[in-house]
Amino acid sequence: MIRLLVIAIVMFGAAVAASADESRVPFPLVPKAKGEACVRDTDFMRTNHMELLLHQRDDTVHEGVRPEKTRLTACLDCHAVKGASGTPITYKDPKHFCRTCHDYAAVSIDCFSCHNSVPEKSEAARK
Amino acid sequence: MSNFEKAPTCETGPVNRRRFLSGLIGAGTLAVAPGVTLYKYAEAAVSSKVRWGMLIDTSKCKSGCTKCIDACATENGLTSKDRPRTDAQWIRKVDLRDSKTGRTQSLPVMCQHCAEPPCVDVCPTGASFKRADGIVLVDKHICIGCRYCMMACPYKARSFVHETLEDQKPHAPRGKGTVESCTMCVHRVDAGGRPACVEACEAAEHGAMVFGDLNDPKSEISKRLASYPSMAIRADLGLDPGVRYQGLGGGR
Numbered sequence: 001m002i003r004l005l006v007i008a009i010v011m012f013g014a015a016v017a018a019s020a021d022e023s024r025v026p027f028p029l030v031p032k033a034k035g036e037a038c039v040r041d042t043d044f045m046r047t048n049h050m051e052l053l054l055h056q057r058d059d060t061v062h063e064g065v066r067p068e069k070t071r072l073t074a075c076l077d078c079h080a081v082k083g084a085s086g087t088p089i090t091y092k093d094p095k096h097f098c099r100t101c102h103d104y105a106a107v108s109i110d111c112f113s114c115h116n117s118v119p120e121k122s123e124a125a126r127k
Numbered sequence: 128m129s130n131f132e133k134a135p136t137c138e139t140g141p142v143n144r145r146r147f148l149s150g151l152i153g154a155g156t157l158a159v160a161p162g163v164t165l166y167k168y169a170e171a172a173v174s175s176k177v178r179w180g181m182l183i184d185t186s187k188c189k190s191g192c193t194k195c196i197d198a199c200a201t202e203n204g205l206t207s208k209d210r211p212r213t214d215a216q217w218i219r220k221v222d223l224r225d226s227k228t229g230r231t232q233s234l235p236v237m238c239q240h241c242a243e244p245p246c247v248d249v250c251p252t253g254a255s256f257k258r259a260d261g262i263v264l265v266d267k268h269i270c271i272g273c274r275y276c277m278m279a280c281p282y283k284a285r286s287f288v289h290e291t292l293e294d295q296k297p298h299a300p301r302g303k304g305t306v307e308s309c310t311m312c313v314h315r316v317d318a319g320g321r322p323a324c325v326e327a328c329e330a331a332e333h334g335a336m337v338f339g340d341l342n343d344p345k346s347e348i349s350k351r352l353a354s355y356p357s358m359a360i361r362a363d364l365g366l367d368p369g370v371r372y373q374g375l376g377g378g379r
Contacts, residue, residue: 061266064173064258064317073297090293114267114302116295 028104031097034078039069046101053111072111076119091117178242178261179311180341180369181325182348182357183234187335190222190233195336198327199237202312204296215286215301217309218324234375235324235336238263238284238309239360239368246276246285255306261341261369262311272304281361282368284308311338311369341369 038045039052052070059065068074079097080088089096091112094103098117102109111117199205199218207214218237224230244263246255254269255276265276265285277285285308288301295301298314312322325336339348351357357371 057268061264061268062256062258064260064313066314066317076297113291114295114300114305116297116300120297 028100030100031079031081031095033097034080038078072115073120076117080119088118173258173260173262173317175259176342178341178369179316180240180261180339180348180371181311181322182337182339182351182371182373184335184337184373185232185234186374187333188233188235189333190220190231192233192331192333193220194327194331194333195235195324196220198323199309202296202315202323203299203310204294204301206292208290213287213289215288215307217284217286217307232375234372236282236284236360237324237370238280238311239282239366239370240309240311242367242369243365245279245281245366249275249279251275258313260316262313262316263308264310264313265306265308267300267302267305267307270305272306274306276306280308281364281366 040048045052053072053075056067056070056072060071076088081093081095081097083089083093083095091099091109093099096117098109098112196218200207203217205215205217218235221234221236223232223234240257240261240263242257242261244255244257246263247257250256251273252269252271254266254271255263256266257263272287274287277287285306287306288303291303292301299310301307312320312324315322321338325338328334328336337348337351339346341349341352343349344353351373352371355373357373358375359366359368359371360375
């Protein structure tokens with residue numbers, strides 16, 4: 001009898017959760033990026049962005065290859081999240097684009113211990 | 128979990144594969160797989176055909192002038208914590224005085240970008256390396272901060288970052304726990320420019336620094352090296368530095 005009751009409660013709970021949201025799993029709120037398309041499609045980027053970054057870093061540091069689209073600064077240009085003051089927020093803020101997922105997945109990032117986590121101030125000056 | 132389930136395999140390979148492919152086919156854009164395009168690799172990559180170097184005319188370098196140091200700090204975001212013992216120093220001015228004659232000389236000293244760099248020899252991880260075009264750099268992704276290179280460098284050219292940094296320049300990433308030194312403004316050189324110190328010296332109308340390709344006999348630096356006596360600091364070590372000095376030494 002108790003077992004039946006437990007099952008009923010669990011099922012009721014599941015029904016309520018399903019009606020409120022399609023999934024019971026909390027997802028990170030990924031901020032929307034600027035521009036139309038990323039360098040690759042979203043699914044690819046979600047799984048493999050670190051491979052692209054690693055590949056790019058070796059090319060840049062050792063071979064001097066500095067492409068416009070696949071550099072880390074280009075990522076930051078599109079994925080910058082503006083804070084309350086209207087300026088892009090740094091990696092210290094949990095709402096930073098990279099942090100939304102990385103906090104969720106409990107994966108730490110080392111990039112921003114050396115690299116700046118906001119776009120260059122004078123974006124126009126670089127172009 | 129539908130958003131996270133799809134896991135397409137990464138189609139890009141390590142540097143070596145790219146190098147191999149571009150070597151086979153040569154310059155130009157090349158599509159190796161749907162969605163993967165190799166850009167004009169051979170044109171963008173550094174080449175051992177050039178060797179970047181600098182010639183410093185000590186007779187034109189003014190004692191007390193710190194234009195090159197200031198320009199370096201601004202360009203690379205080298206902020207001082209007001210702690211001279213640990214502040215990063217990529218370029219410094221050295222004043223010399225001949226005790227017999229009283230003749231004084233002033234010269235900037237930075238990473239000498241040796242052809243045979245001792246910092247590269249001693250690096251246990253391969254972080255300290257020489258680019259094909261002769262620029263000696265630290266790959267801070269690999270650097271473990273052991274500081275062997277700082278001990279090996281006879282020019283005292285390298286600094287260790289002791290403290291957490293913020294708001295670095297996008298073209299000059301710097302971080303605590305890594306060693307760094309003059310990069311010969313590699314980001315400018317790759318874009319066809321000259322190092323910030325050279326431009327600042329020229330803007331101050333001193334013109335004591337010349338930057339150029341040591342392998343090109345038609346470049347200004349090569350012409351001047353061919354016409355005037357010049358020397359490398361600690362030439363006795365046989366490191367073949369890319370930075371040469373004119374008018375140094377005097378009586379010797």
